[in-house]
Amino acid sequence: MDAERWLAMELSAPGKPLQAAWRERLPQPGPGQLRIAVACCGVCRTDLHIVDGELPFPGRPLVPGHEIVGRVAALGAGVQGFAIGQRVGVPWLGYTCGACEDCRAGRENLCPQARFTGWQIDGGYAEQVLADARFAFALPARYTDEQAAPLLCAGLIGWRAYRMAGLAARRIGLYGFGAAAHLLAQVARHQGREVYAFTRPGDAPAQALARELGAAWAGGSDEPAPVELDAALLFAPAGSLVPLALAAVRRGGTVVCAGIHMSDIPSFPYALLWGERRLVSVANLTREDGVQFLRVAGEFELRVHSVPYALADAQRALDDLRAGRFAGAAVLRVAAR
Ligand SMILES: [Zn+2]
Numbered sequence: 001m002d003a004e005r006w007l008a009m010e011l012s013a014p015g016k017p018l019q020a021a022w023r024e025r026l027p028q029p030g031p032g033q034l035r036i037a038v039a040c041c042g043v044c045r046t047d048l049h050i051v052d053g054e055l056p057f058p059g060r061p062l063v064p065g066h067e068i069v070g071r072v073a074a075l076g077a078g079v080q081g082f083a084i085g086q087r088v089g090v091p092w093l094g095y096t097c098g099a100c101e102d103c104r105a106g107r108e109n110l111c112p113q114a115r116f117t118g119w120q121i122d123g124g125y126a127e128q129v130l131a132d133a134r135f136a137f138a139l140p141a142r143y144t145d146e147q148a149a150p151l152l153c154a155g156l157i158g159w160r161a162y163r164m165a166g167l168a169a170r171r172i173g174l175y176g177f178g179a180a181a182h183l184l185a186q187v188a189r190h191q192g193r194e195v196y197a198f199t200r201p202g203d204a205p206a207q208a209l210a211r212e213l214g215a216a217w218a219g220g221s222d223e224p225a226p227v228e229l230d231a232a233l234l235f236a237p238a239g240s241l242v243p244l245a246l247a248a249v250r251r252g253g254t255v256v257c258a259g260i261h262m263s264d265i266p267s268f269p270y271a272l273l274w275g276e277r278r279l280v281s282v283a284n285l286t287r288e289d290g291v292q293f294l295r296v297a298g299e300f301e302l303r304v305h306s307v308p309y310a311l312a313d314a315q316r317a318l319d320d321l322r323a324g325r326f327a328g329a330a331v332l333r334v335a336a337r
């Protein structure tokens with residue numbers, strides 16, 4: 001038995017089930033890279049969009065996973081600020097050019113050359129991963145590996161969506177109460193805001209979790225909001241929610257679409273948008289979003305409702321996410337082999 005042998009769960013083509021792929025040699029970090037022994041990797045809805053072919057397939061087998069928590073196992077040439085054995089997190093944003101107009105203007109999330117972990121760059125559904133050290137984060141010590149994983153996308157991108165709602169937003173609606181919303185609900189409560197949670201109609205476990213985490217109200221997305229909202233964050237990938245959310249926010253309010261993929265938005269009367277309501281999307285994250293969110297997450301104890309799966313069961317985790325079979329965030333336990 002080769003001591004270097006390690007497992008990755010690979011997607012060979014969209015729509016195919018993930019397959020166990022055994023690698024025979026440990027990957028060598030190039031200049032500026034870390035090799036990370038993965039401890040846990042969160043399962044994000046974006047992984048589902050990649051696996052289901054709703055995002056363009058890069059044309060070669062890939063390893064999904066962009067909520068990676070692990071320990072630095074090898075340092076490439078020139079890496080600064082990391083040590084062997086240190087715990088690190090790797091998010092969705094895996095590379096930017098640093099030179100284009102967007103990068104220079106603080107919008108690296110929109111860099112046309114950007115590459116993403118678990119899509120163009122092999123991700124964390126694996127025992128080993130390579131990452132550009134400039135895009136890796138130190139993690140707040142108060143969270144276990146399993147708790148920290150969902151912070152890296154559900155938390156970070158949720159945070160970017162939340163910031164886009166504006167500081168003045170007091171009453172915030174969260175549509176789709178899954179991994180991102182269950183974290184952001186707590187951040188919003190911590191910052192003195194009111195949370196209204198909209199779930200799939202009849203999803204009692206998600207509604208119970210929302211109330212437990214401090215939501216003032218929880219109900220189905222087919223129910224009218226009990227109050228006029230200042231902002232609505234859409235984490236569910238259903239375009240039909242957009243007119244409903246616009247109808248629920250007050251004049252001057254904001255609706256933020258936080259997902260990378262959404263079904264078509266049905267046409268709606270202009271009156272829903274009129275009154276200076278704003279409809280915006282959130283794309284990816286910047287490293288600054290990560291720094292800010294992880295600082296906030298270090299300030300108080302976020303309760304992370306993670307649902308564990310073994311690495312080899314990654315496909316089942318994706319299937320359960322697609323079917324809405326759990327409340328909270330699925331996390332692959334990788335190191336426990
Ligand atoms: Zn750029």
Ligand SMILES: [Zn+2]
Nearest residue numbers: 044046153154
């Ligand atoms: Zn994600």
